[in-house]
Amino acid sequence: MSALLSMRGLLVPALLLLGAEVLVNAADLSSNNIAPPSAAFAALLRIMLDGTLFVSTGQTLLATAMGLAVGGSLGLVAGILLGLSRTASRLMTVSLEFFRPVPAVALIPISMLVFGFGYAMEVAVVAFAAFWPMLIYCKGAIEAVEPQLLEVAQMLRLSYFDTVRKIVLPAALPRIFVALRTATGIALILGVTTEILSNPQGLGFAVMSAQQSLHPDNMIANIFWLGVLGVVVNSGLLWLQSRLFGNAGRPGGGR
């Protein structure tokens, strides 16, 4: 965060904004095409004050969080099981590789048919999207547990259950958290995408309806806000990661 907020780091964005302001005004583009940054900030202030921004933020975050909870926890459990059992992994590979390449956005039409508009369809799409990174990375996290730690467990004759509980899961936890971070980013993208394409709620829909009602200032304000949201969510998770795992969270850490 400190690097993000340092004065030197803010210099380039400030110059870019200034450039955009000058360019848009000089080109004399009409307001239904594109808005200068000053108009976008005014619009941002407006939708903050009338509360619409926070209503749509709440809708997007809620749908994303629920989808992440459903898909992420399924992916977590499946990934751990597949990571632990080579047999299960071999049994499931073909089925999983068949479904994995299906882009989550392709499920939006199906989800809309099944659930209609609202939270359920968005949650379903986000869950599908969050499931895969969670599954793949959690499986990898389990498989990457230091073999020597498993030999320690063997030497101590720990039961299978104790080996998983006391050695494998804690050893894999830092990487599992990285999986969660990746899945969260993807979940947020898919939540907004669903709203832009079809679901009439949340920030994605706010962007779309502002564009269609010829309010580019409002549209840019919402897009900017999405960027802020992404940065806040990722920084929060990074902070949590360093709090929880310290050095062990980084690859090759834990020394």
Next chain:
Amino acid sequence: MSQSAVATSQAAPEICFDGVDLSLGGLEILKGIDLEIRRGEFICVIGPSGCGKTTMLRLIAGFHRATAGAVMHEGRAVNGPSPDIAIVFQDYGKALLPWRNAADNVALALEAMRVPKSQRADMITGFLGKVGLADHAQKFPSQMSGGMQQRLQIARALAQNPSVLLMDEPFGALDAMTRQTLQDECLNLVENMGTTVFFVTHDIEEAIYLGDRVVTLSPNPGRIADIHTVNLPRPRNQLTTREDPEFLRLRRVLFDFIQGH
């Protein structure tokens, strides 16, 4: 321990290699290994890299099964890892649990041995004290130096109350001063506890300094070239032992052996 078990364990050598061959993936690693290790003996193994030193250790540990012949522990064939045969791994960074502090790393062994929770705290303090880590119980491995981490691994091994201690180049990654300190501490500990030690090293002087006998291995496939008895008085001393003519004689013999490969 039952009467008969005591009788067996006193009659049989602590560890016995009986005509052991080992092939891994079609490759012959060890060939015709015969070696008897007495109870309480300190055996050091040296040899050029790839000669199967660590593989011999892993056979005793139960991580490998002999292709021919048998590895016996107290008269019974070794058929898998057991807490009674403790291992101090070379790479301490990968053998300790980074998410547990020093005390809890030792506790892992006690948990595995099903020591009741109420007795663990005192025992942990005792084992950490033995390796000089009494004041560092709350530190995590990442907060410890290499020497301290290796001490912690030794404390965990001691907590297993093993009859055999397998040490795989345990001090190889440490600086010279720390290595000498740990050598002396290690000798003290195993002497007091009567533990049998199988110590793999690539350091000729370390092997002579620590061992009752030094086994030399030749490569391709690994076989025992020679076994040298170390006639040096105990307790050993970093200065006088290393100046002893017998130490220097053995050093020359072993040096010539290693150079010859």
